[in-house]
Structure formats: structure tokens, C-alpha cells
Amino acid sequence: MPIPVTMDAAIDALKAAVPDGGRVFIPGCAGEPLALTETLTRRPEAAAGLTFEGVWIPGVNRTDWAGLHDDARAEAIFLGLEWRDSFAAGRLAFSPLTYTQVWRRLSERAFDAGVFTVARPGSDGLCSLGVAADFSPAVFERTRFRIGLIHTGMPAARDGPTVPLDAFDAMVEVDTPLPGYGAGAIDPVSAAIAARVAGLIPDGATVQTGLGKIGVATLAALGERRGLRVHSGMVTEPLIDLLDRDAVDAVTTGVALGSSALYARVADDPRVRFRPVGQTHAISTLSAIPRFVAVNSAIEVDLFGQVNAEWMDGRQVSGAGGLVDFLRGAWASQGGVPVVALPASAKGDTLSRIVPRLFCPPSIGRGDPVVVVTEHGVADLRSLSIDARAEALIAVASPAHRDALADDWSAMRRAM
Numbered sequence: 001m002p003i004p005v006t007m008d009a010a011i012d013a014l015k016a017a018v019p020d021g022g023r024v025f026i027p028g029c030a031g032e033p034l035a036l037t038e039t040l041t042r043r044p045e046a047a048a049g050l051t052f053e054g055v056w057i058p059g060v061n062r063t064d065w066a067g068l069h070d071d072a073r074a075e076a077i078f079l080g081l082e083w084r085d086s087f088a089a090g091r092l093a094f095s096p097l098t099y100t101q102v103w104r105r106l107s108e109r110a111f112d113a114g115v116f117t118v119a120r121p122g123s124d125g126l127c128s129l130g131v132a133a134d135f136s137p138a139v140f141e142r143t144r145f146r147i148g149l150i151h152t153g154m155p156a157a158r159d160g161p162t163v164p165l166d167a168f169d170a171m172v173e174v175d176t177p178l179p180g181y182g183a184g185a186i187d188p189v190s191a192a193i194a195a196r197v198a199g200l201i202p203d204g205a206t207v208q209t210g211l212g213k214i215g216v217a218t219l220a221a222l223g224e225r226r227g228l229r230v231h232s233g234m235v236t237e238p239l240i241d242l243l244d245r246d247a248v249d250a251v252t253t254g255v256a257l258g259s260s261a262l263y264a265r266v267a268d269d270p271r272v273r274f275r276p277v278g279q280t281h282a283i284s285t286l287s288a289i290p291r292f293v294a295v296n297s298a299i300e301v302d303l304f305g306q307v308n309a310e311w312m313d314g315r316q317v318s319g320a321g322g323l324v325d326f327l328r329g330a331w332a333s334q335g336g337v338p339v340v341a342l343p344a345s346a347k348g349d350t351l352s353r354i355v356p357r358l359f360c361p362p363s364i365g366r367g368d369p370v371v372v373v374t375e376h377g378v379a380d381l382r383s384l385s386i387d388a389r390a391e392a393l394i395a396v397a398s399p400a401h402r403d404a405l406a407d408d409w410s411a412m413r414r415a416m
Contacts, residue, residue, distance in 0.1 A: 002148070002171040007039040010147050010170040011046050014113050017145040017169070021049025022112025025139045026065060028056040029234070029255040030263065031117040031132030033149050035174040037063045047072040053111075055102060055135050056080070057211070058318055060181050060257060066091035077102050078319035087316075096310075096361075099233065099322040103277045107138040114143035119156035121165040128156035129163065131263045133274040134233070134254035137161050145169050153178050153260065155267035160274030181236065181257035183216040189343050192375040194218040197295055200337050200371070200378070201225065205291040208232040208326050211257065212297045214341045223247055231289060233280055233322040235272075237262050243269055254280045281322055286329025293337045294330035296323045298363070300342070300353045301372050303390040303409050305381045307340050307364035320363045327370055331382075337371055340364070344374040345398040352401035354393050356408035372396060387413070 058080030148168035194217035
């Protein structure tokens, strides 16, 4: 069993284990090792020569790992505001991968070192990955030097992956706050969209929602349902109310993102189980779930039905993440519904988010037709011709932009 050491001593041991630099796994979501961030910020030279890799969520995980030192590097599948300087400087390598694709990449790579945030060990010597079970299981066995952060605030999940305490080469007890998440106050437009989405979710359905106001508002709008199941990459604060009201019979998720109250509740509730991405996002898993309704947000949708969830003003601002996996899973599900939800407009209704044509690589192409929901209605693009798709999308656009969109479609249609 490893003897607890300080964070500084653990970093010294890591550098001794990889003196010429190497690849280091860093978990994200609530498992982000903020104690390591603090120490490396104070000791930036310790990051030199290291390549950090993980799946870090914009707006939740804010550490710029590649920015710790000029000779540090990072690899990621999202781009966040805090990482833009490293991306621009070429220190952060961005890969446009889905969750299932990066799961495969991580599970096939050998890591020189890895940091794993875990709960206190049980009497059996096993440490729960707690409420952040998404990607750590993919790399644990393939990591040569392992640092275990025994986090006093990480609850042990009643049903979820564990790792043996004696598999760690260094162990550090930490009590820094776990990363959290809050969507903020739900605005009237997001609430209206969520109400329309909730109308697509009957009793007994299985639901996936993402981050953002619309995803959180949708989950909150399901309190009157019965027999629901949640199968999602992540769950957020409104799940507490659904569990309290017995709206949900079972939950399968990779991570929880919210408050310490959410973390404690879902870790201990017998209806909740935590599973890694290799299970939560696999098409074989999702296609076998009947009436699977996947609800994800986007930045804009064009009249061909192509979805942009990653670009804004010509800049990459996020990544596809689990969006593609879940929407395709809902398409393959018997009775499933692949939902893309977004406000019809932005900037005081001066900018339509239903656009004639995308001028960026699409996150979802027209070959994966979805159900688009705005505050103005529902456009089910499945089985529609290109003209019918355009007509349906114009009908859910802001009234202030419908005539212009119709003119744009007529011009594009004549040019085809």
C-alpha cells in the first residue's frame, strides 16, 4: 500500500519516473485534479517535457495544461476559452473526435504517467472513481506510473468502477473543492424550448441531456413523468428533483456535474449507476434501448439540416463530444428521437440561428437527420426531402427571419 505523500513529492516522483518527458493522463469533469494544477502553477518547470492528455469540458475544466510551461504540450477534443492561447501557439493539439472515438484512442495508447481522482478506499482496498467514471477506466491499466489523489470530497459511488489502492505508485490526500457546474437562471426562451422538448418524451422513455441551459431545463421539465430512465454521459442538478419525485426508475451515467449535494445524492442512490464511456456512448448499447430520446444543443442549423455545435464567428469554440454518438444512438433506437434544440435567434433577434448554409465543418451532416426544436416549434427532418426540410426549418425560425430564409433557399435551390 502506498504511503501518503505531499503533492510536491508526488510530482518529484513522477519526474523521476519519466525524466525525459512523456504522456500524462489527466481526468476531467469533477475528477479534474485541481491540487495538481495549483502545485504545477507554482512549479511550472515540473511540467516541461510533459504532454498532458484528457477530455476536459469547456466551462467546467479551466486548466490550460499546455500553458503551464513553454515546453509543455496537451491533446484535447474540446477547445475552451482558457486554452485558446496554447492552441494558437501550437502547444495544444485539437482532434475533432467523438467520445467513442477518443475512448478507443485512449484505450489503445500507453501512458507514461496518469493522475486519478478517487474516493477514500473501502475495507476491501478498492477506491471508487466516484462521480467521474468516464475515461479513467480506459487508461488505468495502460499507465506505467500512477498517482492517486484520495479526495475527501469525492463520494464513493454505490455502483461504479473502482481501482485498487495498491496499484498507485504515489498517493496524495487532497481536499480542494471538486469542479462543479451551474447553468445559471433559466431564461424564458430556454424554458419554452425545454417545454417543447419535454412534449417529445413520454412516460417510460429513456432520456439523455447535455450541458447548457436547454439541457438542464429539459431535465427539470420532466417532473410529472413516470417510469423514465436516464442514460447519459453526464447528469446535472435537476436529477435530484426527479429522483425525489420518483419520476426516474434508473440512471446510467458516466459523470455528475453540479453541486456537492448532487454528487452525494447520486453516488448513494441505488437507482444510479456509473459506467465508463465505452459503455455509456457505445452504439451497440444505445441502439438496444427502446424509445431513447437524445437531447443536445447546437449553435446553428442550416436549411439542409446540417448542425454546427462547435464553431462561432469562424472560430472553433468547442468540440463534438458525445453529440454524434447520442444522436446516432437515438436514430438507431426503436422509437428513438434525436433532438437538436436551440434558440431560433440571438443578439436581440438580429441574428438567425437557422441559417441558409453553414460556413464551417458540420458537427452533424445532412445524412443524420434530426428533430430540430426551437421556441417556435418542432421540425422533424427525418424522412423529409431537401425542400421539405428547408420548409420545416423556416417554420421554426424566428418570424423576423423567415422571409429572408425563404428567399435564400429559393436562390440556392435554383443553383443546384
